[in-house]
Amino acid sequence: MFDENGEKYLDCINNVAHVGHSHPYVIKAATKQMELLNTNSRFLHDNLVQYAQRLTATLPEKLSVCYFVNSGSEANDLALRLARQYRGHQDVITLENAYHGHVTSLIDISPYKFNQLEKDSKKEFVHVAPSPDVYRGKYREDHPDPASAYAEEVKKIIEETQKNGRKIAAFIAESMQSCGGQVIPPVGYFQKAAEYVHAAGGVFIADEVQVGFGRVGKHFWAFQLQGEDFVPDIVTMGKPIGNGHPMSCVVTTREIAEAFGASGLEYFNTFGGNPVSCAIGMAVLEVIEKEDLQRNATRVGNYLLELLTEQKQKHPLVGDIRGVGLFVGVDLVKDQQKRTPATAEALQLIYKLKEQQILLSADGPHRNILKFKPPMCFTMEDAKHVVDKIDVLLTGMYTNEGNSQPESVNESISHINGAACRQENGFYSDKRSVSSKRLRT
Amino acid sequence: MFDENGEKYLDCINNVAHVGHSHPYVIKAATKQMELLNTNSRFLHDNLVQYAQRLTATLPEKLSVCYFVNSGSEANDLALRLARQYRGHQDVITLENAYHGHVTSLIDISPYKFNQLEKDSKKEFVHVAPSPDVYRGKYREDHPDPASAYAEEVKKIIEETQKNGRKIAAFIAESMQSCGGQVIPPVGYFQKAAEYVHAAGGVFIADEVQVGFGRVGKHFWAFQLQGEDFVPDIVTMGKPIGNGHPMSCVVTTREIAEAFGASGLEYFNTFGGNPVSCAIGMAVLEVIEKEDLQRNATRVGNYLLELLTEQKQKHPLVGDIRGVGLFVGVDLVKDQQKRTPATAEALQLIYKLKEQQILLSADGPHRNILKFKPPMCFTMEDAKHVVDKIDVLLTGMYTNEGNSQPESVNESISHINGAACRQENGFYSDKRSVSSKRLRT
Numbered sequence: 001m002f003d004e005n006g007e008k009y010l011d012c013i014n015n016v017a018h019v020g021h022s023h024p025y026v027i028k029a030a031t032k033q034m035e036l037l038n039t040n041s042r043f044l045h046d047n048l049v050q051y052a053q054r055l056t057a058t059l060p061e062k063l064s065v066c067y068f069v070n071s072g073s074e075a076n077d078l079a080l081r082l083a084r085q086y087r088g089h090q091d092v093i094t095l096e097n098a099y100h101g102h103v104t105s106l107i108d109i110s111p112y113k114f115n116q117l118e119k120d121s122k123k124e125f126v127h128v129a130p131s132p133d134v135y136r137g138k139y140r141e142d143h144p145d146p147a148s149a150y151a152e153e154v155k156k157i158i159e160e161t162q163k164n165g166r167k168i169a170a171f172i173a174e175s176m177q178s179c180g181g182q183v184i185p186p187v188g189y190f191q192k193a194a195e196y197v198h199a200a201g202g203v204f205i206a207d208e209v210q211v212g213f214g215r216v217g218k219h220f221w222a223f224q225l226q227g228e229d230f231v232p233d234i235v236t237m238g239k240p241i242g243n244g245h246p247m248s249c250v251v252t253t254r255e256i257a258e259a260f261g262a263s264g265l266e267y268f269n270t271f272g273g274n275p276v277s278c279a280i281g282m283a284v285l286e287v288i289e290k291e292d293l294q295r296n297a298t299r300v301g302n303y304l305l306e307l308l309t310e311q312k313q314k315h316p317l318v319g320d321i322r323g324v325g326l327f328v329g330v331d332l333v334k335d336q337q338k339r340t341p342a343t344a345e346a347l348q349l350i351y352k353l354k355e356q357q358i359l360l361s362a363d364g365p366h367r368n369i370l371k372f373k374p375p376m377c378f379t380m381e382d383a384k385h386v387v388d389k390i391d392v393l394l395t396g397m398y399t400n401e402g403n404s405q406p407e408s409v410n411e412s413i414s415h416i417n418g419a420a421c422r423q424e425n426g427f428y429s430d431k432r433s434v435s436s437k438r439l440r441t
Numbered sequence: 442m443f444d445e446n447g448e449k450y451l452d453c454i455n456n457v458a459h460v461g462h463s464h465p466y467v468i469k470a471a472t473k474q475m476e477l478l479n480t481n482s483r484f485l486h487d488n489l490v491q492y493a494q495r496l497t498a499t500l501p502e503k504l505s506v507c508y509f510v511n512s513g514s515e516a517n518d519l520a521l522r523l524a525r526q527y528r529g530h531q532d533v534i535t536l537e538n539a540y541h542g543h544v545t546s547l548i549d550i551s552p553y554k555f556n557q558l559e560k561d562s563k564k565e566f567v568h569v570a571p572s573p574d575v576y577r578g579k580y581r582e583d584h585p586d587p588a589s590a591y592a593e594e595v596k597k598i599i600e601e602t603q604k605n606g607r608k609i610a611a612f613i614a615e616s617m618q619s620c621g622g623q624v625i626p627p628v629g630y631f632q633k634a635a636e637y638v639h640a641a642g643g644v645f646i647a648d649e650v651q652v653g654f655g656r657v658g659k660h661f662w663a664f665q666l667q668g669e670d671f672v673p674d675i676v677t678m679g680k681p682i683g684n685g686h687p688m689s690c691v692v693t694t695r696e697i698a699e700a701f702g703a704s705g706l707e708y709f710n711t712f713g714g715n716p717v718s719c720a721i722g723m724a725v726l727e728v729i730e731k732e733d734l735q736r737n738a739t740r741v742g743n744y745l746l747e748l749l750t751e752q753k754q755k756h757p758l759v760g761d762i763r764g765v766g767l768f769v770g771v772d773l774v775k776d777q778q779k780r781t782p783a784t785a786e787a788l789q790l791i792y793k794l795k796e797q798q799i800l801l802s803a804d805g806p807h808r809n810i811l812k813f814k815p816p817m818c819f820t821m822e823d824a825k826h827v828v829d830k831i832d833v834l835l836t837g838m839y840t841n842e843g844n845s846q847p848e849s850v851n852e853s854i855s856h857i858n859g860a861a862c863r864q865e866n867g868f869y870s871d872k873r874s875v876s877s878k879r880l881r882t
Binding site: 001039077104244264272 | 458511515546557685708
């Protein structure tokens with residue numbers, strides 16, 4: 001990426017520009033279809049059918065019905081509507097630190113958001129299960145079977161809920177939590193959770209908005225990391241699907257779609273599935289395949305993990321390295337044993353990286369987890385470049401500061417934290433640069 | 442428009458392709474920006490500021506803060522969040538037959554939708570005021586002051602609500618109801634309703650998703666038909682804003698935006714306000730101006746009304762003609778006195794028009810209102826062409842059928858009605874053509 005002065009930046013965070021910023025193949029497809037015809041969903045177009053076929057071909061067979069919408073939020077909202085219509089149940093189990101979108105119905109089920117509001121912002125129909133985080137969570141890497149233990153927690157919630165006469169419509173989880181801190185659930189967790197949820201008449205919604213479309217390398221969808229025996233009932237997509245074009249999709253089973261259709265309330269979405277969006281979606285799928293981006297994600301991702309693991313051995317600030325493909329988290333800690341989140345240090349690091357023209361972000365409930373989710377064309381050289389810079393900066397941080405931070409650092413950090421999800425969100429150049437200047441004082 | 446066999450259709454309904462299908466100026470702007478840079482809302486871009494300035498320049502001064510989102514639904518959902526955050530109130534007054542969008546929170550406030558569900562689908566916090574329809578509503582053209590009478594109904598609802606200890610967050614109304622039956626509220630109604638709503642601590646949301654961007658001709662926004670003394674607190678936009686590109690916007694006052702910001706919960710929208718969407722939005726504004734499309738809307742709209750009024754004098758099936766600019770409704774009735782909705786006839790007419798390669802639709806609670814909202818480049822010749830065809834078809838309907846319809850017509854109509862908002866929604870070529878074949882038997 002280049003800023004307004006032509007300065008070059010290495011983008012380590014943009015999972016929206018999935019196949020690369022301004023990819024010419026995608027632009028060509030968009031322009032060609034725009035010149036021919038764009039209509040809204042009043043009219044059928046072959047692109048809709050062709051794209052639905054291509055997209056469902058990447059998924060297990062039973063996921064066969066597509067609803068095209070315009071954003072991850074629209075997708076997750078529709079997923080909830082599908083789940084609730086299916087058996088008439090209302091309650092939702094969501095994960096600690098989860099983020100599922102910005103519309104009213106999704107803030108309700110996103111602890112990452114509603115925990116920022118006043119106390120008691122959790123609605124009665126929402127139940128929060130522990131995040132399946134084996135580094136910071138309730139059951140950790142030393143637990144003999146964290147997958148079962150976390151699933152057991154879901155079972156407990158279901159039992160409790162049923163005791164109170166309530167009924168579970170859905171369990172929703174990001175296939176890997178991103179805002180929640182680059183959390184990769186232990187293998188087998190989804191299967192077991194799904195079993196309990198199904199027994200209660202609910203459905204399993206896998207939110208792939210952040211992590212889908214080959215990012216994990218060896219699979220096209222992150223939920224597939226759980227094993228071939230796991231198939232969600234609903235999959236929601238978003239960010240990378242159109243390489244920046246506003247579009248998204250919900251895919252579900254025929255059974256759930258038919259129950260939704262039987263409500264008599266038709267689903268209408270003006271822009272959803274328009275011929276231009278479908279052409280763009282197809283072009284993105286084609287680029288992923290033609291440029292072998294999944295293999296690149298595996299190759300570069302593995303190399304990045306390897307380089308970062310060397311950093312872990314070198315710098316006590318690095319508590320945990322986790323990742324798969326081009327989805328990687330670096331958990332910074334002040335104390336390796338207590339795993340105390342190194343929030344200030346994480347922020348300082350990303351400010352300093354930005355000065356060196358590298359865009360990285362920190363997230364998670366303590367904002368101490370460095371978050372790598374670069375465009376899928378990220379190279380070995382890019383990986384080496386960013387880790388070398390991190391190495392130098394980490395070394396400098398120990399030398400210059402130790403445990404004593406100047407007052408102004410804490411000040412500016414609380415200012416940034418006050419801005420909530422800013423680092424995921426918004427206005428990078430604005431607030432960030434103000435604060436990074438302060439950090440240098 | 443052309444179908445897959447190259448057959449030409451006259452589009453009388455597509456208010457999404459606002460400045461004309463595949464307008465080259467808009468495509469050029471889109472392509473140029475796509476080639477340069479598209480990012481999500483993590484990054485600022487000049488287009489965002491420039492577009493916000495251009496858009497707010499069309500609005501009264503106090504409407505100065507823009508939130509860019511991806512669809513009319515996202516816009517209305519955010520408008521509700523803004524309204525609720527403003528004073529912490531929760532309840533919403535909406536109009537009979539209103540449609541505000543497809544996400545969970547908006548189906549709740551859209552009688553057009555929730556009335557299709559089982560009984561008692563209306564939520565406790567939703568209050569439905571009578572539609573300010575002076576042809577079919579509670580107070581009609583013979584009432585001395587329908588604006589005040591309808592506003593009085595809003596006042597009554599507020600009083601009732603307050604008696605029950607509830608508090609009004611917002612009154613939301615489409616500036617003109619489209620799905621609800623091309624309803625134009627009497628001048629002065631919004632001012633008076635707003636006065637009562639403000640006194641109760643609520644805000645006035647004008648939904649311009651269907652009708653904004655110069656469609657009414659003499660004004661850029663349909664709420665401006667109420668007079669210069671009326672300024673809503675929040676305006677939501679959608680469909681025409683990007684000529685088919687998925688984008689939309691919420692504009693509000695600094696005061697409401699600041700109260701929202703003070704919640705500590707930041708608003709983040711991945712695709713909203715991306716540089717490509719902003720470039721497209723600007724191009725649409727420029728085309729409206731350069732091609733003088735507002736004047737065209739007035740000129741052609743007036744001519745269309747004139748031609749349709751001649752039809753009213755000729756055909757007893759035509760009960761009411763109403764419209765402004767290129768937003769026109771034709772209310773078909775079986776009985777001029779009783780105003781019995783001529784639902785079957787309206788459907789038959791639009792099927793037959795489609796056979797003649799004219800796309801028109803019927804809507805409203807009884808699906809008997811012909812709905813004109815063509816692209817803004819609609820010509821005098823187009824208007825003449827469609828009304829001439831309607832004239833011939835109406836004449837034919839009297840001659841051939843009288844009051845006795847063949848059984849098969851009713852059958853196919855109930856089939857279509859079963860598909861709910863299909864005529865607004867979806868899959869025109871599919872179900873429609875099946876049914877129109879049945880109609881010919």
